[in-house]
Amino acid sequence: MKQLLAQWHLQPTLLEARRIREALSEVLALHKVPDADHFLLACAELIINLYRYPDPKPSNVIVRFGKDDFHWCFEVLDNGPTFTQFSQLLNDTDPAIAAENGMGLKLLAHYFADFNYVPACYRDDACNLMLLCKPLTAQGQPLNRILIVDDDPTYRAVLSAYLSAHYVVIQADSVPQAREQILKYKPILVICDIRMPGQDGTALFDQISYIPDVSNTAFVYLSGCTEAALIERAVSRPIDDYLSKPVDKALLLATIKRVLMRRSYLTTQLMRVQDEKITLGLQPSLPEEFSGFRSTLRSICPEPGGGDLLQLNETPNAALLVFADLMGHGVTPKGFAYALAGYLKGLCSARADLHSNICGLLELLSNSFDSDPVLKETLATLMLLSFSSKGEICIANAGHPFPILMTRNNVKQISVDGPLPGLGLANYEEHCFTLHDKERLLVFSDGFLDAGEPISNELSKILKHSMTLPISAAGDYLLQWRLNHGIVADDLTLILLEIDEAAIALD
Structure with missing residues (x-):
């Protein structure tokens, strides 16, 4: 969320849900946000969920509304228990599963194509995060997101210019920031420098490899690093490709296309084999x-x-x-x-x-x-x-x-x-x-x-x-x-x- 437009701190109650909804309504009207009713529904639903379901209830909830280069973003952070059933309820093909639960997740997922949940165990602030996004314009943006991780702002800008016509480009200047962006936006591919202050690119790959929702993210190193030991450590990971700086636009786009096509093919084949084994097994x-x-x-x-x-x-x-x-x-x-x-x-x-x-x-x-x-x-x-x-x-x-x-x-x-x-x-x-x-x-x-x-x-x-x-x-x-x-x-x-x-x- 690059531009924070409003933020509220609260403890979840029915009165607070009404108060925040009314305050959000004013912000949405001020900025002429399309589909404002969808954001108001999400605001009321998620705060009421935090009031009704967690045990113990969170003592602190933060509600944020803002935008980045491509999206309007609505966030709800809480310090309560982690919601362990999010993926099951949201992804189950039977709408009655979520409807009977009363959490309204299926309805929100219908209105928000980008609907993510990041458990507290994966966040430095120890808060659970619900994130809902909508495109800034009615025409929307490409769904495929690519994250560029580099401590050099100039090179990030160059790569972003190369890719922005084909993908939604997200940027990060460090491993901690990149990890946060990956968990929030779940990019389809990460382009990462190896040598960066603090932690190098190998640390980012290792960290996301153990997080189920993002462990399968495609990963490409793009680096000007010449240190043999560091390069060897980086390519020892099961990454998708390695490119050296500087890289021209045509090579970068062709590499990304090849990586994504190979990932798609392997995923399809793996799922087919897995489906057959599961079906035959029972x-x-x-x-x-x-x-x-x-x-x-x-x-x-x-x-x-x-x-x-x-x-x-x-x-x-x-x-x-x-x-x-x-x-x-x-x-x-x-x-x-x-x-x-x-x-x-x-x-x-x-x-x-x-x-x-x-x-x-x-x-x-x-x-x-x-x-x-x-x-x-x-x-x-x-x-x-x-x-x-x-x-x-x-x-x-x-x-x-x-x-x-x-x-x-x-x-x-x-x-x-x-x-x-x-x-x-x-x-x-x-x-x-x-x-x-x-x-x-x-x-x-x-x-x-x-x-x-x-x-x-x-x-x-x-x-x-x-x-x-x-x-x-x-x-x-x-x-x-x-x-x-x-x-x-x-x-x-x-x-x-x-x-x-x-x-x-x-x-």
Whole structure:
């Protein structure tokens, strides 16, 4: 923020939020700032958030408004606890995640393309920073920012002149200032001198390498340094390029273009491989036979990632199946699915007694969504099914779509329900029945049929017809029917179960 236009110190209260909003309104009007309502919304929302949510509350808050060469900037600094959920709430593809939280982050992100949070641990003043920026003009500026770090103001000016037609150029004259600029503005690339007073350029690279949000920033050294040991230390880092001063404009622009293209390609390839591994790592699967039952499973992930999770735990005379659908799209819910899978594995190993008490187990799982620091960041539905070797099935449900019991002449939903995990409620009841010969149970995620959606006449006919097919062919038939009826936007997992008379007879 090169030009500070207004600054206020306060303790967060509802009255202070109103006072600062009114004072900011006057400043915005004085300087004829476009989209003033957006800044006023941000002012009220962020101060009220600091009043309502942190524990303990910050004792000092600083609100600033100003501008640099390209942006109007609004900052809120506070000395309270760090907001650990910022990235999850802001980036989650499901708007309900942030909306239900009440912090209004999704709304602010809609109005401010540049919306950053810098935790206190990365700042010298030990204050958390919320930073929201808008272009000075309605036409805006290029989104790609480049930071030039050099203690020579003349050379910074030369490089800025070379680049300003193509990029937003930010400048810093020292490592501490550069670190602050990187955290605030997250440039796509840093052009850094090596030898500078105080700390050299290697220190800047090392410092940002350990900060998750900026560790992948492209880095180019541009230096007139001739000290061999210092140059060797600099290029020993995994930087993107090294150029010697003086550098001509064409070479500099070509180097930047090449570096950014290579970064983009490598990032795309890395994400593709990571997405594939994550998706395959939790691909739902079941054995074809277990505990006196035959099964078939079909699943589709419409995009990399997804959040359908199955975990089967078998004992000599029984089995427990946990079916979870973690909300969201892409790889984000897969991370939560991994966390839940690990929790389930440990819990079921340590508490074998819970296999016969699925309501108690579902209550424990529900509580984990409220207490676990990873799982509390997501929404999910859960269904637990226990199987005995005599064909008995017991079901407990937490918001999952109702299973369907089928014969050739009849289909019906099994109405067993309960509150979503993490709501602090424990009103779970189990529904037990015996699956007979010539009956099948269909269990599925909401990619097949939404929770609460009734069975249509068409689907009823399809389900009855599937009973004329072998169980494996029936799984293919039901999956194909769903694919023929519109785009599958959510993960789709369906499981068909029938008794194995021969296995039960041998038991």
